[in-house]
Structures are given as structure tokens and as C-alpha cells.
Amino acid sequence: MPTSPPAPAGAATDDPSVQPTTRMVWRPAALPPLTGVSPRLSGMRVLVLAHDDDSAGRVERELTAHGARVRRCTPATAAPGTGDDPVDAIVDLTVGGAPHEHGTTDLAAAWREPLLRTVAALRGQYADWSAETSARRLYYLAVTYLGGGMGHHPDDDLAQPLGGIWAGLAKTLHREFPNCNARVVDIALSDVAGLPGIVASELGRPGEIEVGHREGRRLTLSPAARPVGPPVLDLGADDCVLISGGGRGIGWELARTLAERHGARVLVTGREPFPSEGEPWFGADETELKEHEKRLWSGSRRGRPLPEIRRDIARTRRLWELAGNITAARKRGLRVEYVQCDFTDPEQVRALLRREGEALTGVVHNAGVDHAARLPKKSDDDILRTVGTKIGSFVHLFDELAGSRLKFFCNVGSLTGRLGGMVGQLEYAAANEGLARLGRWAERRADFPVMTLAWPTWDRIGLIANFAATRRYMAPLGVADGLAKWQDELLAGSAGEITFVGPLGDAVDPGQATGYPVVPDLPGHPEVHPKIHHLGEVTSYEPHARLVSQVRFDRDTAPVLTDFLVDGAEAVPVSLLLENALRGAEWIVPPDFPELTADCLEDVVVPLDLLKLDGPSTVLEREVRGAYDGSTWTVDVRFRRPGDPGGRDGERDGGRDGERGGGRVGERGGGQGAEARARIVYAPGDTRSPAPPRSGVTPVTTWRSGPARLRWRSSVVPRARWTRAGRGGWEGEARPCAPGDLWATPAAPRSALPVSPLENVVRLCTRQGPGLSVAVDPLTLGRVTLHTAEDGDSRIEGDPVLGTWKVTCASSGARVMTLTGCEGPVAAG
Known part of the structure; x- marks a missing residue:
């Protein structure tokens, strides 16, 4: 029996919620200067998170001088307090210091300990902060060290590019804590001496979510509609494109399109071996697959745990989709190959890239996972896996390819990073914004263009736990429209962060609405x-x-x-x-x-x-x-x-x-x-x-x-x-x-x-x-x-x-x- 893969790319949809998107880039824009320290500091209970006691101490002394009641959490101090010891604000100094000058090894793991410290602090305040109804009490301020222009100023050095992880997290906090005023303050790593005064002036103020301090000026990021550039490269039969995690979803749609329309050889990957034809569901159609899933559900009557059955069913459907995609492509004569590779493992990445050698002309980093649940239901392993799949995998790929002569390196990002995620996407937004900032850092150091395409939800494909819910946040992107835009970006050799923004939905809340410039260019x-x-x-x-x-x-x-x-x-x-x-x-x-x-x-x-x-x-x-x-x-x-x-x-x-x-x-x-x-x-x-x-x-x-x-x-x-x-x-x-x-x-x-x-x-x-x-x-x-x-x-x-x-x-x-x-x-x- 032939398989039943998903509908062909570009299949028509009658869903009126599918809307065209606008290609937008984000640029630094001036903000009014602040006068003096924040008037809300007096009496504010503040928890300072830092990678070292010296940084925490300097911020603590400054805030204390203005009436705040401060305690700190560093690797040398006790873990953050719980809800029995609530605070009004968290000042998060995130990850400090520049990565190693001679490689990117530090980037792959340096974020893990500080991110878990942040997560522990938020968990400790969860009961109090999630119940708060006053919009004038709670504040979260994270500090990044990208240069003062959030990595978007042409003179930013992006000395510590991992700060994007906390930027994405901060922009999604309002989904966990509706009345938390979040702000990401970006400075140059060389300007840390002035950081305590900057924190004292910015903490306790509502308004823009992203604020940079550069050369005495305050900046934010503002969007502008910009068309894609003209084509500057060709793709053809001599090209080989590697797509991490490209066996399903939007990665597969691109793989099939590149092979079909350009004749390129495309390598799609996954963590698991390609399924055997001996599997009982191999070659099944949708109806037969559902019958197989019913048999798996019947295992609960024999005492099999339900979580185990759900994992088995999810794995079966994932591999069934992969098998159907590859089998259908082979029958059509498309040059699409499946390669097993876990991109979070540097040795597997190294082996794959060395095997392909100079034949590789393009890379699309598409791998990603999303565990959609509120913070109390997430484990540390869930969070590390989601962020590591985006960040660690990128570092391992770029570390091996930095000296190559690729035509393009394309990161598959998400608007969850740029504008904040949906309910349950705290670390997924952190992973995607972290990837976008790392992409800008890498583009400065590579001989090939590095782009990060921040997509909205595609129409019923990709990492979608609840498609109906996603439409409340933003109109979905049609598959044919998305694939056309994607190819245009690759052929134009685009660089930097490019966002594709559709009309906003009703789920935009007050904190999110006032945190970004609302310009007429926005759909x-x-x-x-x-x-x-x-x-x-x-x-x-x-x-x-x-x-x-x-x-x-x-x-x-x-x-x-x-x-x-x-x-x-x-x-x-x-x-x-x-x-x-x-x-x-x-x-x-x-x-x-x-x-x-x-x-x-x-x-x-x-x-x-x-x-x-x-x-x-x-x-x-x-x-x-x-x-x-x-x-x-x-x-x-x-x-x-x-x-x-x-x-x-x-x-x-x-x-x-x-x-x-x-x-x-x-x-x-x-x-x-x-x-x-x-x-x-x-x-x-x-x-x-x-x-x-x-x-x-x-x-x-x-x-x-x-x-x-x-x-x-x-x-x-x-x-x-x-x-x-x-x-x-x-x-x-x-x-x-x-x-x-x-x-x-x-x-x-x-x-x-x-x-x-x-x-x-x-x-x-x-x-x-x-x-x-x-x-x-x-x-x-x-x-x-x-x-x-x-x-x-x-x-x-x-x-x-x-x-x-x-x-x-x-x-x-x-x-x-x-x-x-x-x-x-x-x-x-």
C-alpha cells in the first residue's frame, strides 16, 4: 500500500486567516534620554542574578543607595528564594565575558548555567508573580552585551552574542506573568563600568522592551518594510544543500522544492535511523496509521503507562511522515537523501561535514524542538534541550564551516524570538532569538552570508501544537507564499535577521503592544x-x-x-x-x-x-x-x-x-x-x-x-x-x-x-x-x-x-x- 505523505507544497487553502506577510528588518531608533534614577526604586525588593560576585555587588550597591532592598544570586551564593520570600524585580546580568578568542567552543555551553539560574529564579517567584494584577509592581530586567545597538548597529561588536537567549525569554515573560514589565538593556562589554547606573535608571520603568545604551544615547529597535534584494547566485545540479532536521515540516517543504525546481542534491537529517520497511506502519495510509495508533492505545488496558503510549504514538507518526516523504521523493526521481545526525553532538556534525567536504554549497539550520507548556510544567532538561537544539547545533555547524566558501548559511528562526512567543513558549522564544543574535555574530566572521529568517506560523505545518490557537497571535503564512519568499532570500544571498510579519491577532496583550514601535509598515x-x-x-x-x-x-x-x-x-x-x-x-x-x-x-x-x-x-x-x-x-x-x-x-x-x-x-x-x-x-x-x-x-x-x-x-x-x-x-x-x-x-x-x-x-x-x-x-x-x-x-x-x-x-x-x-x-x- 503506498504511503500518504502530506499535501504538496503550495496546496491551495480556503482558510481566510491565511494572509500575506510583509518582509521587515529591524533598525536602531533613538529614544528620549532618561533623567535620574527610576522613581520606583525606593522600597523595591530586587533579586540580582549574576555570573560573579563583583558584578552583582556593584549593581547591589547602586540600587541600595537609591532605597532598593537587594539580595543576590551568583554561583557562590544560595539558590534564588521561593514564593515565601517574594521580590518585586529581578535584575539578570545573564552571561558575562567574551567567548574564547580562538574558537566557538565556549558558545555551545556557556549559556547553560546562567539560563538555569534565571529559570530557577522565575520558578521561585511563579506563584506570586502569576497572581499579581497590578501593572506597576513587577519588573524583569536582563542585560546583554552586544554593543549597545542590540547587535543591529553597524558598529556593534557583539562581544558576547549569547544575550539573545535572554532577550527572547524576556519578550515572552508576559505570557507567564501578564503584569511583568520586562526590559532587555544592551550595552557594550567594554562599558560594564557604567552598568550599575544604567540599571538604576532603567529598572522600574514601563515602555520599550528592548533598550540599548550606546555612546550616550538610548536606542530601541524599530521595524521597516524592505524588499528582498535581486538574485546574486544560482542553484543547480552541482549544488548540495544540507538541511538540519529537514525530513518533515517546513524543512521538508524547502528540501522538496530545492530538489524539484533547481535540481539540487539535498541532504535532510534527523536524530533517528531511517525506519525499516518491516515496521507494521511502513507504507500505511492515514486510515491504516490511525488503526495502528488505536492498537497502541489499547495497551493502556494491559497496564502500559499512558505517557509511554503517547511518546510511542508521537514517534511512530514522526517516522511515518519521514518515511512517506522520502519514499515519495525517490519515486519522483528527486535527489533527496536522508542522513542520520544529531547536531547537538559535535562529533556527529564533524563526521557528516567532513564526509561531504567541498561538495556542500549551502546549509539550512532548521532543527528545532518545542515543549509547549507553562514554566512549572517544564523540567530543566526540557529547557536545555529546546535551547540546545537551536544554539548548540548552530555553534557546532558554524565551528566546522567558518572557513568554507558556502553560497549561503540560513538559520530558520521564528517571530517568537523577535516579538515574543505564545503561551508555553518561554524557552522556544529564547532559543530563536538567541539563534538570530548568534547569526549576526557569525555573519561578521564568515566568508559567506549568514541569514536568520524569522517566520510566523506556517499554514498547518511545522512545530504547531495547536494551530487554532496560533491564529489568535498572528495570521498564518501560506505554504506557497513562504516557499517563494524562502527561495528569494537564498538566491539573493541575504544576511542578518529578516522577519516576515503578518497581521496581528487578538492575543496581543497590553505589555506586548507597548513594548515595540507600532509603525504604519506593520501589516x-x-x-x-x-x-x-x-x-x-x-x-x-x-x-x-x-x-x-x-x-x-x-x-x-x-x-x-x-x-x-x-x-x-x-x-x-x-x-x-x-x-x-x-x-x-x-x-x-x-x-x-x-x-x-x-x-x-x-x-x-x-x-x-x-x-x-x-x-x-x-x-x-x-x-x-x-x-x-x-x-x-x-x-x-x-x-x-x-x-x-x-x-x-x-x-x-x-x-x-x-x-x-x-x-x-x-x-x-x-x-x-x-x-x-x-x-x-x-x-x-x-x-x-x-x-x-x-x-x-x-x-x-x-x-x-x-x-x-x-x-x-x-x-x-x-x-x-x-x-x-x-x-x-x-x-x-x-x-x-x-x-x-x-x-x-x-x-x-x-x-x-x-x-x-x-x-x-x-x-x-x-x-x-x-x-x-x-x-x-x-x-x-x-x-x-x-x-x-x-x-x-x-x-x-x-x-x-x-x-x-x-x-x-x-x-x-x-x-x-x-x-x-x-x-x-x-x-x-
């Missing part, structure tokens, strides 16, 4: 940028449940704040407040990340005084809570002045959150203690439809003794042209507000709400003058239902007596928004 920027723009400074976060931020409304960056006045004072327009509520709610999604669309806003209550600016700007505390109401996902959003009653973050700064107090809404006059509130109701998928009113708190309208004078200057939000309609109704035409009108920022975020028609309805219903009633305080809206995105001019129809309004697209007639519960004094005019 999906128009979708992800608005929620980041409206995020604010997070003070408390509970994934899938609650987010508290301090949101600043500043007229220097939002000209619309000069457009609306309350009692003569410039104020936040209610439409802008609701836009901020909608974007804030996007950060709190159900744990299974279903596709949801905001259907409507309900029970909107906005005290007028809360909208007034405090001078040129104002800061409001926004609390977002999400939960299911039956089968419907709803998010409650509240705004208050920082420190007002009703919040959970008025306690000790950086401490454990207390219980939420009950704040009164709609206080007379909208003053101290008042809250604005709204409930956002979501519909599944992309459908938006009217729904019956939901049960909930009925807005309470409180009349002011002296009505607030509301005025719109209409310099930003165009004033609608209104006409009377039959039976007391009104009709209006409103021009839209372009993002560049609302925001004076380099990349103006698009709006989720139709700002102009909503603001004009509120304006009409709060109109004041002879014969008109006084305005109410707070402003209330019963329901704002969203239908389609605003596109051009809008037509507004409504009745202020009934409080119902319909907004449609003026050109197409498509429904844009329905508004109920917004009645006003215009009826008396």
Missing part, C-alpha cells in the same frame, strides 16, 4: 493601531476579565478637544469618550478568542463635569470589565477621575489590588466621585444587527439647578445641516471626520464610531435657547447600535420626542448607526 496597522492608541497607561490587568488604565486626553494631540465646551471650558466630546470606551473594550476578550464584533453600546451615562479638561489636558481612569451575559459577551466600561471613589487602584501604588468599592453614578453636578459608564454588547463574527433592549441599569437623569452651557465650535467636527421633517422629526446631513482631523499624531487612528453624526445628534438634543428646555446632566443614551463602517457623508433622520435616530450612508443608503434613548429639548422649539 494590519489600521486595525491594531487604534486600540493601542487608546490604551493609556495600564495600572491593573487581569486577562479576559479586567483592565484599568489612566487615559490622557491632550489637546496637543487631539484637536477635537478644542471643539466642545462645557460651561465655557474645553471638554472631551461624548463621541470621543465612547470611541475610547470601544477601543478599551477590545483588550478584554473571552479566553477562547472567538470572532466578535461590537454590536451596540447600552446604558450610556456621562456626567458633564467629568468631560472638562484640566488645563491643556485631562486624565481619566478607565476600567473595563468583560463577562458573558448568558451566551452574549458584554463589556462594562467606566470612567472616573484618578483617585475618586469606586476604583480598585487607589491603594498603595504598585501593591496588590483591593476589592472594588461602589461608586455612585450620576451624582448631582457630575463632580467628585462621578463616573461615566457604558455597556458594550458583542455579536458573533462580523454580523451586526439590532437586538431587543437588554436588562440592566436604567440611566438616571439628574437635572442641574443651573444648566451647563454646552457649545460646539465646529472647527473639527463639521456641523450638520438640519431641516424639519414631518410630525416633529428632523433630518440632517453630516460630513465625516477624517482621522487626521481628530488626531494630530504621526499615524492617526481610524474611528470605530461614526463620530460626526453621533456628535451632531447629541448637539441637536442638548440645544439651548429661547423656548427650549434646559440641558440634562448627566448626558444619557439608551443604545447606540453599530451596523456598517461610516463611509463618506451621512444622512441623519430622527425624532427628539421619541429619542430615536437613524444614520445611513448618504450615497448608498446603507445603515451606519441606530441611536435610541436620546431625546432633547429641540421638540419644544
Whole structure:
């Protein structure tokens, strides 16, 4: 019976989540300088991890001088404490000293002891750190020694290139500890004398994850879209390409493509011998393999341990796939050979490379393993194996090939290293970022180009434990698209780290979003940028449940704040407040990340005084809570002045959150203690439809003794042209507000709400003058239902007596928004 190998490369997929990627490179970008030490050091409990007592002592003395309570862990001291002795921050000096000047032997093993020290410290704090909900308490700062430009500055010496391991780990810590503020500080190894002061200035500050200190400047890495270069080399029948771990997954797809399209001889490898045709599953199709697996599962009834059965089944499927791939390639006459080699063993690597000699013209380091589990479920051996397969194998390969005349040396990396990994990928991200930094180090020392291609998840192939889960982080890459890009890079002789970035998914969390520059070149920027723009400074976060931020409304960056006045004072327009509520709610999604669309806003209550600016700007505390109401996902959003009653973050700064107090809404006059509130109701998928009113708190309208004078200057939000309609109704035409009108920022975020028609309805219903009633305080809206995105001019129809309004697209007639519960004094005019 013939085997059933995976579908051919480039097979079509109907999965709409598969999206094109953008080729991006990362370059140093300037950051503002820091003034003085971090204000959060006083009283901070800090654990310093170091490779020697002298380095730890100098950092300890500096931090202690600024009020921190420091203890250290070095090879000469006791192991890190446990959760019974919690700390607020870990300063990790990682691996120090340069590798041996005459070889790379030190690189293969020098990372092991310091990495296990890091892991032990994180395990010791796990119970405390994973339960923390305050976003202002926990910090992890790792130091690398690549030159101050994170290895990306042209003058970086990459004196100690192993720091990439800790960079990848730090960028993934937010998956283990959602409220841990991680930072990787890069310096030149020759600048270690100034390290204590740098640590004291950087520790305790949120913001960029990667920060370099070079020649008195602070730097970070920023992405930019760059096309691949033109082809500079050929591949043909005279070429031999070695692919480590290339018998399955994306490595096999490349091997088959190079042999098929270029006629090259390709060596694919694995740790195990090629399976014998005598195996009971050899030559089986998928159905027959599953029958064999059922027989293996039946061993549990005879007392065979389940973990042993799972390992046996995983091994069988792995070898079955390998056998099917090689057998099918041989039948097609492709020059693909399987060679057994464990690349973590330098002797096996040496024997293989010497056997091939000068016939080898290209190397693809693809070998990798991933043990997807949270840190408490990982053993030290799991961690060392994952990192060693990437790092140790690379060192052994490069050590043997450094003097060769290869056409290319290609590392297969992952975006888990560049942008942080998924849940359970702490050491996998560390391995991949470590590989990328080592690749840059090697490229400076080789006579051939060394590239590291950082891929997103490929469409259903590769190291994927849960493909559905990966789509929550980033859209997958189509196989045909990936193979085309891969060949382009090889033929162009690319060098350095190249990333292929797709649109980000909903699993991006606040710490990750604020840790990297969000530039327009990023795929999906128009979708992800608005929620980041409206995020604010997070003070408390509970994934899938609650987010508290301090949101600043500043007229220097939002000209619309000069457009609306309350009692003569410039104020936040209610439409802008609701836009901020909608974007804030996007950060709190159900744990299974279903596709949801905001259907409507309900029970909107906005005290007028809360909208007034405090001078040129104002800061409001926004609390977002999400939960299911039956089968419907709803998010409650509240705004208050920082420190007002009703919040959970008025306690000790950086401490454990207390219980939420009950704040009164709609206080007379909208003053101290008042809250604005709204409930956002979501519909599944992309459908938006009217729904019956939901049960909930009925807005309470409180009349002011002296009505607030509301005025719109209409310099930003165009004033609608209104006409009377039959039976007391009104009709209006409103021009839209372009993002560049609302925001004076380099990349103006698009709006989720139709700002102009909503603001004009509120304006009409709060109109004041002879014969008109006084305005109410707070402003209330019963329901704002969203239908389609605003596109051009809008037509507004409504009745202020009934409080119902319909907004449609003026050109197409498509429904844009329905508004109920917004009645006003215009009826008396």
C-alpha cells in the first residue's frame, strides 16, 4: 500500500486567516534620554542574578543607595528564594565575558548555567508573580552585551552574542506573568563600568522592551518594510544543500522544492535511523496509521503507562511522515537523501561535514524542538534541550564551516524570538532569538552570508501544537507564499535577521503592544493601531476579565478637544469618550478568542463635569470589565477621575489590588466621585444587527439647578445641516471626520464610531435657547447600535420626542448607526 505523505507544497487553502506577510528588518531608533534614577526604586525588593560576585555587588550597591532592598544570586551564593520570600524585580546580568578568542567552543555551553539560574529564579517567584494584577509592581530586567545597538548597529561588536537567549525569554515573560514589565538593556562589554547606573535608571520603568545604551544615547529597535534584494547566485545540479532536521515540516517543504525546481542534491537529517520497511506502519495510509495508533492505545488496558503510549504514538507518526516523504521523493526521481545526525553532538556534525567536504554549497539550520507548556510544567532538561537544539547545533555547524566558501548559511528562526512567543513558549522564544543574535555574530566572521529568517506560523505545518490557537497571535503564512519568499532570500544571498510579519491577532496583550514601535509598515496597522492608541497607561490587568488604565486626553494631540465646551471650558466630546470606551473594550476578550464584533453600546451615562479638561489636558481612569451575559459577551466600561471613589487602584501604588468599592453614578453636578459608564454588547463574527433592549441599569437623569452651557465650535467636527421633517422629526446631513482631523499624531487612528453624526445628534438634543428646555446632566443614551463602517457623508433622520435616530450612508443608503434613548429639548422649539 503506498504511503500518504502530506499535501504538496503550495496546496491551495480556503482558510481566510491565511494572509500575506510583509518582509521587515529591524533598525536602531533613538529614544528620549532618561533623567535620574527610576522613581520606583525606593522600597523595591530586587533579586540580582549574576555570573560573579563583583558584578552583582556593584549593581547591589547602586540600587541600595537609591532605597532598593537587594539580595543576590551568583554561583557562590544560595539558590534564588521561593514564593515565601517574594521580590518585586529581578535584575539578570545573564552571561558575562567574551567567548574564547580562538574558537566557538565556549558558545555551545556557556549559556547553560546562567539560563538555569534565571529559570530557577522565575520558578521561585511563579506563584506570586502569576497572581499579581497590578501593572506597576513587577519588573524583569536582563542585560546583554552586544554593543549597545542590540547587535543591529553597524558598529556593534557583539562581544558576547549569547544575550539573545535572554532577550527572547524576556519578550515572552508576559505570557507567564501578564503584569511583568520586562526590559532587555544592551550595552557594550567594554562599558560594564557604567552598568550599575544604567540599571538604576532603567529598572522600574514601563515602555520599550528592548533598550540599548550606546555612546550616550538610548536606542530601541524599530521595524521597516524592505524588499528582498535581486538574485546574486544560482542553484543547480552541482549544488548540495544540507538541511538540519529537514525530513518533515517546513524543512521538508524547502528540501522538496530545492530538489524539484533547481535540481539540487539535498541532504535532510534527523536524530533517528531511517525506519525499516518491516515496521507494521511502513507504507500505511492515514486510515491504516490511525488503526495502528488505536492498537497502541489499547495497551493502556494491559497496564502500559499512558505517557509511554503517547511518546510511542508521537514517534511512530514522526517516522511515518519521514518515511512517506522520502519514499515519495525517490519515486519522483528527486535527489533527496536522508542522513542520520544529531547536531547537538559535535562529533556527529564533524563526521557528516567532513564526509561531504567541498561538495556542500549551502546549509539550512532548521532543527528545532518545542515543549509547549507553562514554566512549572517544564523540567530543566526540557529547557536545555529546546535551547540546545537551536544554539548548540548552530555553534557546532558554524565551528566546522567558518572557513568554507558556502553560497549561503540560513538559520530558520521564528517571530517568537523577535516579538515574543505564545503561551508555553518561554524557552522556544529564547532559543530563536538567541539563534538570530548568534547569526549576526557569525555573519561578521564568515566568508559567506549568514541569514536568520524569522517566520510566523506556517499554514498547518511545522512545530504547531495547536494551530487554532496560533491564529489568535498572528495570521498564518501560506505554504506557497513562504516557499517563494524562502527561495528569494537564498538566491539573493541575504544576511542578518529578516522577519516576515503578518497581521496581528487578538492575543496581543497590553505589555506586548507597548513594548515595540507600532509603525504604519506593520501589516494590519489600521486595525491594531487604534486600540493601542487608546490604551493609556495600564495600572491593573487581569486577562479576559479586567483592565484599568489612566487615559490622557491632550489637546496637543487631539484637536477635537478644542471643539466642545462645557460651561465655557474645553471638554472631551461624548463621541470621543465612547470611541475610547470601544477601543478599551477590545483588550478584554473571552479566553477562547472567538470572532466578535461590537454590536451596540447600552446604558450610556456621562456626567458633564467629568468631560472638562484640566488645563491643556485631562486624565481619566478607565476600567473595563468583560463577562458573558448568558451566551452574549458584554463589556462594562467606566470612567472616573484618578483617585475618586469606586476604583480598585487607589491603594498603595504598585501593591496588590483591593476589592472594588461602589461608586455612585450620576451624582448631582457630575463632580467628585462621578463616573461615566457604558455597556458594550458583542455579536458573533462580523454580523451586526439590532437586538431587543437588554436588562440592566436604567440611566438616571439628574437635572442641574443651573444648566451647563454646552457649545460646539465646529472647527473639527463639521456641523450638520438640519431641516424639519414631518410630525416633529428632523433630518440632517453630516460630513465625516477624517482621522487626521481628530488626531494630530504621526499615524492617526481610524474611528470605530461614526463620530460626526453621533456628535451632531447629541448637539441637536442638548440645544439651548429661547423656548427650549434646559440641558440634562448627566448626558444619557439608551443604545447606540453599530451596523456598517461610516463611509463618506451621512444622512441623519430622527425624532427628539421619541429619542430615536437613524444614520445611513448618504450615497448608498446603507445603515451606519441606530441611536435610541436620546431625546432633547429641540421638540419644544
